[in-house]
Amino acid sequence: MSFPEIKKSPLTANEHNLNDYQNTCKDFNWQVAQHHLAGNDKQLNITYEAVDRHVDEGFGEQIAIRWLSKQSQQKDISYAELKDQTSRFANILERFAIKSSDTVFGLCNRVPQLYIALLGTLKFGAVFSPLFSAFGPEPIRSRMEIGQARVLITSEALYRKKVMPWRDQLSSLELVLLYNASDNLPENCYDIDALLSRSSADFPARLCPPEQLALVHFTSGTTGKPKGAMHVHQAVLYHSISGFYALDLKPGDRYWCTADPGWVTGTSYGIIAPLCNRVCMIIDEAEFDVEHWYQLLSEQKINVWYTAPTAIRMLMKAGEEVAKKYDLSALRFIASVGEPLNPEAVVWGQKAFGIPFHDNWWQSETGGIMIANFASTAVRPGSMGKPLPGIEVAIMQKQKDGSIKPATAANEIGELALKKGWPSMFRGYLNEELRYQKCFIGDWYLTGDLAMCDNDGYYWFVGRADDVIKSSGHLIGPFEVESVLMEDPAVAEVAVIGLPDEIAGEVVKAFVALKPGHQADQALAKKLLGHARKRLGPAVAPRQIVFRQNLPKTRSGKIMRRLLKARELGLPEGDISTLESDEA
Amino acid sequence: MDTKQLRELILTELCNIAPEIEKDEVPDDQDFREALELDSMDFLSLVIAVSQQTKVNIPEVDYPKVLTLNDMINYINNN
Numbered sequence: 001m002s003f004p005e006i007k008k009s010p011l012t013a014n015e016h017n018l019n020d021y022q023n024t025c026k027d028f029n030w031q032v033a034q035h036h037l038a039g040n041d042k043q044l045n046i047t048y049e050a051v052d053r054h055v056d057e058g059f060g061e062q063i064a065i066r067w068l069s070k071q072s073q074q075k076d077i078s079y080a081e082l083k084d085q086t087s088r089f090a091n092i093l094e095r096f097a098i099k100s101s102d103t104v105f106g107l108c109n110r111v112p113q114l115y116i117a118l119l120g121t122l123k124f125g126a127v128f129s130p131l132f133s134a135f136g137p138e139p140i141r142s143r144m145e146i147g148q149a150r151v152l153i154t155s156e157a158l159y160r161k162k163v164m165p166w167r168d169q170l171s172s173l174e175l176v177l178l179y180n181a182s183d184n185l186p187e188n189c190y191d192i193d194a195l196l197s198r199s200s201a202d203f204p205a206r207l208c209p210p211e212q213l214a215l216v217h218f219t220s221g222t223t224g225k226p227k228g229a230m231h232v233h234q235a236v237l238y239h240s241i242s243g244f245y246a247l248d249l250k251p252g253d254r255y256w257c258t259a260d261p262g263w264v265t266g267t268s269y270g271i272i273a274p275l276c277n278r279v280c281m282i283i284d285e286a287e288f289d290v291e292h293w294y295q296l297l298s299e300q301k302i303n304v305w306y307t308a309p310t311a312i313r314m315l316m317k318a319g320e321e322v323a324k325k326y327d328l329s330a331l332r333f334i335a336s337v338g339e340p341l342n343p344e345a346v347v348w349g350q351k352a353f354g355i356p357f358h359d360n361w362w363q364s365e366t367g368g369i370m371i372a373n374f375a376s377t378a379v380r381p382g383s384m385g386k387p388l389p390g391i392e393v394a395i396m397q398k399q400k401d402g403s404i405k406p407a408t409a410a411n412e413i414g415e416l417a418l419k420k421g422w423p424s425m426f427r428g429y430l431n432e433e434l435r436y437q438k439c440f441i442g443d444w445y446l447t448g449d450l451a452m453c454d455n456d457g458y459y460w461f462v463g464r465a466d467d468v469i470k471s472s473g474h475l476i477g478p479f480e481v482e483s484v485l486m487e488d489p490a491v492a493e494v495a496v497i498g499l500p501d502e503i504a505g506e507v508v509k510a511f512v513a514l515k516p517g518h519q520a521d522q523a524l525a526k527k528l529l530g531h532a533r534k535r536l537g538p539a540v541a542p543r544q545i546v547f548r549q550n551l552p553k554t555r556s557g558k559i560m561r562r563l564l565k566a567r568e569l570g571l572p573e574g575d576i577s578t579l580e581s582d583e584a
Numbered sequence: 585m586d587t588k589q590l591r592e593l594i595l596t597e598l599c600n601i602a603p604e605i606e607k608d609e610v611p612d613d614q615d616f617r618e619a620l621e622l623d624s625m626d627f628l629s630l631v632i633a634v635s636q637q638t639k640v641n642i643p644e645v646d647y648p649k650v651l652t653l654n655d656m657i658n659y660i661n662n663n
Contacts, residue, residue: 530603538623
């Protein structure tokens with residue numbers, strides 16, 4: 001099955017922020033882009049750009065956050081109220097003598113206090129590090145230890161369960177702020193809601209040098225401890241323009257980013273970028289549910305929706321007829337991130353919503369979307385798209401002497417590399433300078449992802465550098481194999497790994513989870529194998545297919561191939577703190 | 585095991601390795617690899633599977649003697 005390019009009408013290009021991709025890229029320079037911000041190249045503040053600026057410019061009454069509670073209550077927070085609340089939070093930090101070098105950790109559900117704390121911390125000029133609230137105590141502790149947490153904001157329930165038992169062992173932690181607090185506060189804790197109500201609403205955003213540390217996002221490596229990717233205030237320039245170009249955000253848009261702010265997407269594109277572009281952000285406290293999601297898209301008249309492949313595939317499983325029951329005519333742009341979106345899902349967007357999903361690519365380290373399918377440009381299903389204006393991308397081949405050389409021909413597989421210098425590039429891994437330096441060769445950041453670029457400049461994800469399989473001299477991208485297996489209507493999820501083989505070096509093994517109602521038997525395994533062989537040829541297709549009820553996934557929905565591989569080989573499982581659902 | 589059974593056994597193993605192949609499309613006297621687009625790993629897997637099922641060892645040096653369906657049947661019968 002091939003997926004034809006999805007063309008866009010040139011007549012509608014002017015409706016989008018990025019209306020002329022080629023010329024915008026050609027003419028782009030960072031000095032001009034700086035005009036998107038109120039701040040300058042000497043001093044700026046993320047929260048000023050995201051919140052206070054809009055109030056100063058007369059848009060204080062516009063809704064910044066529409067929060068939908070689990071109980072379906074709706075609470076609107078205007079830009080003026082958000083300015084007020086974030087100032088109150090900054091004043092609390094001031095009162096407790098927090099310094100700008102201190103780090104505030106957030107361990108929160110999707111509640112307004114989280115947004116207030118993050119933006120208030122940045123307004124104050126200190127550092128914020130979000131944690132995923134579904135983490136167990138161990139990954140919370142390891143991250144707070146690495147980050148030398150001085151302040152923690154969390155709920156009383158989360159605190160009692162996941163932090164209180166070991167709090168005394170983290171000597172750096174001085175201030176614990178609890179929301180949803182009871183009258184019976186735990187020892188050495190404060191009720192953040194009470195403090196906010198008493199605090200002064202006067203706190204001008206502190207202007208910071210562009211290189212001042214603002215955010216730390218933890219990410220997992222193949223081996224070793226979690227890495228804290230460091231981002232600075234200057235990153236806001238990139239958040240702002242990437243939201244403008246890649247997500248086509250316009251002032252007043254109803255925008256829903258389904259990513260949890262415990263992860264980088266939920267921060268860069270769930271808080272900062274949308275607010276910089278003065279949209280109305282919808283925040284849904286509830287968890288995924290098919291009908292609930294369609295209802296929200298319809299009732300809230302969402303214009304721009306940024307979600308993830310796992311969710312999209314779950315919606316697909318339920319069938320597009322469910323989508324048809326709802327009025328989704330307000331949707332203008334839908335995008336996906338987290339792992340490459342299989343072409344079936346890109347195209348399925350057209351069936352269900354009348355528009356394709358627009359996949360894009362970036363990492364915690366890049367701070368923002370680097371490569372994207374844009375609203376105005378043709379979509380090639382399965383491709384991550386083209387580089388954003390201002391971003392220089394190359395496919396690099398590592399040489400024997402340790403140097404790198406750009407690929408000379410189209411469709412050559414190599415490591416995806418980014419020319420350093422964009423504003424949201426990470427400035428280090430916390431306390432791990434060597435690990436940071438290893439990510440760069442010369443002027444290039446090596447992403448660890450393998451990709452190729454076609455004749456027309458579209459980039460295609462091939463796999464992680466360490467997930468790629470070399471079999472009988474052929475370099476095999478797991479994603480390519482997985483995508484073909486995904487084409488079978490019985491298949492819900494696939495992970496493909498390389499297993500050591502005496503003869504071939506490695507052979508491809510596929511782990512397949514089926515949709516409900518399908519029988520995992522020999523006949524189906526043979527059918528899938530036959531299909532893959534037909535589509536890919538024997539050199540690339542799996543040699544073995546086994547069934548699982550479920551595949552191990554991270555919180556953000558990435559299937560953990562390396563964990564499957566480690567288990568197959570009886571090796572240590574490594575860091576599994578991001579594991580959300582395990583195989584069965 | 586008579587020739588007919590042996591033929592059926594080889595075809596079954598072949599279709600386990602390459603399920604896209606229909607048994608009736610396997611030629612009697614043409615190189616498996618060319619006719620059916622098998623690669624070297626497939627062929628190796630076939631040889632190993634047939635060896636195990638028939639308890640007839642096929643050493644590597646003899647691989648050229650078992651490249652077609654009829655040759656493989658004859659080889660097993662003669663050993």
